[in-house]
Each structure stands twice: as structure tokens, then as C-alpha cells.
Amino acid sequence: xxxxxxxxxxxxxxxxxxxxxxxxxxxxxxxxxxxxxxxxxxxxxxxxxxxxxxxxxxxxxxxxxxxxxxxxxxxxxxxxxxxxxxxxxxxxxxxxxxxxxxxxxxxxxxxxxxxxxxxxxxxxxxxxxxxxxxxxxxxxxxxxxxxxxxxxxxxxxxxxxxxxxxxxxxxxxxxxxxxxxxxxxxxxxxxxxxxxxxxxxxxxxxxxxxxxxxxxxxxxxxxxxxxxxxxxxxxxxxxxxxxxxxxxxxxxxxxxxxx
Numbered sequence: 001x002x003x004x005x006x007x008x009x010x011x012x013x014x015x016x017x018x019x020x021x022x023x024x025x026x027x028x029x030x031x032x033x034x035x036x037x038x039x040x041x042x043x044x045x046x047x048x049x050x051x052x053x054x055x056x057x058x059x060x061x062x063x064x065x066x067x068x069x070x071x072x073x074x075x076x077x078x079x080x081x082x083x084x085x086x087x088x089x090x091x092x093x094x095x096x097x098x099x100x101x102x103x104x105x106x107x108x109x110x111x112x113x114x115x116x117x118x119x120x121x122x123x124x125x126x127x128x129x130x131x132x133x134x135x136x137x138x139x140x141x142x143x144x145x146x147x148x149x150x151x152x153x154x155x156x157x158x159x160x161x162x163x164x165x166x167x168x169x170x171x172x173x174x175x176x177x178x179x180x181x182x183x184x185x186x187x188x189x190x191x192x193x194x195x196x197x198x199x200x201x202x203x204x205x206x207x208x209x210x211x212x213x214x215x216x217x218x219x220x221x222x223x224x225x226x227x228x229x230x231x232x233x234x235x236x237x238x239x240x241x242x243x244x245x246x247x248x249x250x251x252x253x254x255x256x257x258x259x
Contacts, residue, residue: 102131102151103158110139113158116151122175125152129159130175136182136214136228141257142168145212145230146178180212180230183237184256185244188224195219198248202227205247209235224254 097117105111114135122130132148140163143149151159166172189198195218203213212230219225231240237255245253 097132099134100129100131100159103154103160104137104140104143104163105160106140106163112137112139116149119148122150124150128152131159132178136212136230138216138228140168141182143174144178144180144182145214146180147174148176148178149173150175178230179233181233182257183211183229183231183240184226185229185241186224186226186254186256187244187248188219188222188252189248190250193251195225198251199225199227201247202244205243206231206240209240209243211235211240224252226256 097119099115100118101113102116103111103113114133114137116131116133116135119130119132122128128150129152130148131151133143133145136145137143143161149161151161154160161173163173168174171177187198187202189195199215199218206213206229210232214228214230216226216228229240231237237258241253241255245251
């Protein structure tokens, strides 16, 4: 019996040994775990690369916005350049001063823009300037050529002189009287006459009396032309009419102002 038990025990021990053998087969499970590592590495690499690439692309896409803001710069430059041009000063300067375009009006009525010489700052409103007229105005008998007046910047940027209720013929609104008065003469040359030559002859006759001539419009068909003059106070209208009438044959002259 003892021998049988030992054999049985030996049989049991052998049975136990055969049962333990499958435990070694767990090794492949570990290899499976190792195989998972590459899967993680592959998953992480695309995840990091993909979100960063679009972010950089978006940053580059903002460049056109900056280009738009730069494109606005010329528009601003034009606006500033336009602002500087409001005094309407002529680029050509004379020895006596810089030529400037001024505005003459009477409380907003009869506006005209003759040339004048800028003689410098003047007392009064901010930006006021003393100027001397170098044109013969058409809508204002005074001031006229040679008169000095004070002009000041208006809301629209013009250096303006407003006659208002003043009487310039009495010296009101005139800083310094140039000693001249305005005349208006209509002229009608004969048919077929050389109109430019006629007007040149009229101007030469006026200048011999130290009268400043300025053409307004020329004759057409049977309608006369018109010329303005700034005559020294010593030269009478009759003296000027006699001079121009003798300068052109068969030309009809009519004194319009003064009456």
C-alpha cells in the first residue's frame, strides 16, 4: 500500500508538473504589449504635426490684412496735400512778394478771385495778411489795381476781403489807396477787323497814360467786347476815351463806368 501511495504521489507530482507548463505560454502576451508601443508612437506623431501646421498657415494668411492697411496711406497723404493747398498761393513769386489768389465779396454776393501780392502778416483776425492787388477786378470798382487791403482766411480756406457795409470809394476797407479808379469801356471793331490787333492797340494807348488795361471778353458779330481799366486819379475818363479812340480807326467805343 505504501508503495502504491508513493507511486500515486509521484503521479500527482507529475500531474502538477504538467499543469505548470502552460504558465510559460504567457510570454506572448508580453510581446503583444510591446507591440502596442509603436501604435502609440504613430498616433502621437500625426496629432502634434497636424494642429501646428494649420496654425502657422493662419498666421501667414493675416499678411494681406496688413497690406490693406498700407494701401490706405496714399489716401491720407492726398488729404493732407489737399489741406496744404487751401491758401491758393501761386508757386511763382515776384520780387515784391508772393502772388496769392484772394476772394473779394460783399457779404457773400459778387464773389471774384483776383491775384494779389502777399506783403506779410496784418493785424486783425488770426492769419490776416496785407495784400496788394495786381488785377483789375470786374465786380468791384474798389479795391482795384495797386490798392492794399487786409484779407483773412475764411471757412473755405480762401484769403477773403468782405466789403460788407463799407464804402471803399471813401477809403473804407482799404488799408492803403493805390491812387487809381476803375473804368469800363465797351468797343466794337468794324466787320472783318483783326480783333486781337484792335485790343492790343487799345492796351498800348492806355499804358501811355499809365492806365492798367484788362480784357473781360472780346467782341462777337455785332456785340461789343469789354475792357476794364485802372486809371490814375489824374487821368480823366475823357482823356482815356480820347486816347483809345485815336488808336483804332472805325471802332465804336462806349464808356460804361463811371457814368
